[in-house]
Amino acid sequence: MITNKNCIIRLSRYKNALYRLQALGFVKVFSDNLADAVGGTASQVRKDFSIFGISGNKKGGYQIDSLLEKLNSILGKDQLHKVIVIGAGHIGSALMRYRGFEKEGIRIVAGFDIDPAKINRSNPVPVLSLEEVKSFIKSNGIRIAILAVPDIAAQSAADLICSSGIKGVLNFAPLRLKNAEGCIINNVNLEIELENLIYFMNVTEKTK
Amino acid sequence: MITNKNCIIRLSRYKNALYRLQALGFVKVFSDNLADAVGGTASQVRKDFSIFGISGNKKGGYQIDSLLEKLNSILGKDQLHKVIVIGAGHIGSALMRYRGFEKEGIRIVAGFDIDPAKINRSNPVPVLSLEEVKSFIKSNGIRIAILAVPDIAAQSAADLICSSGIKGVLNFAPLRLKNAEGCIINNVNLEIELENLIYFMNVTEKTK
DNA sequence: TTATTATTGTGAAAAATAGAACAATATGAT
DNA sequence: ATCATATTGTTCTATTTTTCACAATAATAA
Ligand SMILES: NC(=O)c1ccc[n+]([C@@H]2O[C@H](COP(=O)([O-])OP(=O)(O)OC[C@H]3O[C@@H](n4cnc5c(N)ncnc54)[C@H](O)[C@@H]3O)[C@@H](O)[C@H]2O)c1
Ligand SMILES: NC(=O)c1ccc[n+]([C@@H]2O[C@H](COP(=O)([O-])OP(=O)(O)OC[C@H]3O[C@@H](n4cnc5c(N)ncnc54)[C@H](O)[C@@H]3O)[C@@H](O)[C@H]2O)c1
Numbered sequence: 001m002i003t004n005k006n007c008i009i010r011l012s013r014y015k016n017a018l019y020r021l022q023a024l025g026f027v028k029v030f031s032d033n034l035a036d037a038v039g040g041t042a043s044q045v046r047k048d049f050s051i052f053g054i055s056g057n058k059k060g061g062y063q064i065d066s067l068l069e070k071l072n073s074i075l076g077k078d079q080l081h082k083v084i085v086i087g088a089g090h091i092g093s094a095l096m097r098y099r100g101f102e103k104e105g106i107r108i109v110a111g112f113d114i115d116p117a118k119i120n121r122s123n124p125v126p127v128l129s130l131e132e133v134k135s136f137i138k139s140n141g142i143r144i145a146i147l148a149v150p151d152i153a154a155q156s157a158a159d160l161i162c163s164s165g166i167k168g169v170l171n172f173a174p175l176r177l178k179n180a181e182g183c184i185i186n187n188v189n190l191e192i193e194l195e196n197l198i199y200f201m202n203v204t205e206k207t208k
Numbered sequence: 209m210i211t212n213k214n215c216i217i218r219l220s221r222y223k224n225a226l227y228r229l230q231a232l233g234f235v236k237v238f239s240d241n242l243a244d245a246v247g248g249t250a251s252q253v254r255k256d257f258s259i260f261g262i263s264g265n266k267k268g269g270y271q272i273d274s275l276l277e278k279l280n281s282i283l284g285k286d287q288l289h290k291v292i293v294i295g296a297g298h299i300g301s302a303l304m305r306y307r308g309f310e311k312e313g314i315r316i317v318a319g320f321d322i323d324p325a326k327i328n329r330s331n332p333v334p335v336l337s338l339e340e341v342k343s344f345i346k347s348n349g350i351r352i353a354i355l356a357v358p359d360i361a362a363q364s365a366a367d368l369i370c371s372s373g374i375k376g377v378l379n380f381a382p383l384r385l386k387n388a389e390g391c392i393i394n395n396v397n398l399e400i401e402l403e404n405l406i407y408f409m410n411v412t413e414k415t416k
Numbered sequence: 417t418t419a420t421t422a423t424t425g426t427g428a429a430a431a432a433t434a435g436a437a438c439a440a441t442a443t444g445a446t
Numbered sequence: 447a448t449c450a451t452a453t454t455g456t457t458c459t460a461t462t463t464t465t466c467a468c469a470a471t472a473a474t475a476a
Pocket of ligand 1: 086087088089090091092112113114115118130147148149150151153157172173174190191302303304305306308
């Protein structure tokens, strides 16, 4: 089993680059084209493919369409993923209004909030009461949730949705959540992203 | 020079955990407490500290206050960082309204948009015209920008701000930007984050 | 004071990841 | 039909990152 997160991120990048190349009319691609496109080495591209049993043609490179098919299958993109958002505040609303996920086969189907003032059943993405979340998850077979509630509420919200059948959570609250058995929690911590950027800005500055 | 991004992210996590412990009244901490708090191993905590010349006391652990001082200094948190946001749309507005950055010494001082309808000089965080961005960066000594414009506009916006003196960019547009010499661009790609989550959900499901 | 214990700091080992090298081979040229 | 060339697939090598292990030593107890 591949546990290398960076490797999987590269697969996503290859896939995105391939769509761009395809849109430009290209039919085949070489490992060094892909390396250029995502900022890696040709050797790593081939190694990544080799790990997943993807092969091309000696001297002929890779057929973009069949390569995309394989990558999409590995990345689970051969099906639509329904996602819910917990917390319809600033971040939650921005995500619910974002139309860019659809083209990736990711559809935000509903938001949930504890504040009655946030509830709106007639939105393009309806915002429902948190009390309905359990039954919504079960009856719609939802497996993925984005957590965008205040820090203080994040753990209890995570517990609630995981016990309702959610298998993967993308958490925006800047704290480490205890994850329930069988549920993966990934974090998007923007404070830390900025701190990281600042660190590397400072060291490159000093080195120069 | 340390180029290990994960290591720097861990330093941020240690720092955050230390503030929580401090708030709970703790004065000293051991490597295994920190390991528990951030989800790592005690020896990695000590190794991370050792890399940066941070030392504690044999049998006595680490003094939280002096440890925080050192981590904060490494992470550049002994000064306020002024940040601008380019693109006052969904994501940009959410970030500008977010009050959680202040406690991290990160202050969003202005937003910029190309759409006159988005301009609002009386907001708590004013939204100005993109035409003003160059002079704003120079006269306020801004070094960091968050890029939250549509994909199609991202490269030209990045070029503009980097040539105006920005040294670090946190980019939300889901594409790889060519970075100008002397300017670091880090990406927050939520599509890829979700894809990654889906991949690992699927493999753990299959393995189980 | 001396012994015991807990914890650090770090060098060495192991594991994971990336990169280089090159044989194998398909393609296109002559 | 043969040769030259370009590109893959994979093995081998190098680098990076993590973990282990334990001597050094400070704190505490006897
Ligand atoms: N807004 C940002 O730019 C930003 C940046 C970084 C991190 N974050 C983090 O993202 C999270 C959300 O931030 P935000 O700015 O959107 O906050 P927000 O206050 O705007 O929105 C939070 C929403 O969650 C709802 N809520 C509270 N408890 C709930 C519960 N138990 N179940 C469901 N809904 C609940 C609130 O009613 C509110 O609508 C926070 O943890 C914050 O730290 C936000
Ligand atoms: N909203 C989300 O949840 C989300 C999620 C993932 C990625 N993103 C990415 O973040 C970026 C912004 O998304 P959004 O939803 O906030 O878009 P948006 O359309 O709501 O906002 C973009 C803003 O940028 C402004 N703009 C356009 N060109 C500009 C320029 N050259 N300079 C300055 N401002 C300019 C527009 O006027 C608009 O106000 C996009 O690249 C998007 O793909 C957004």
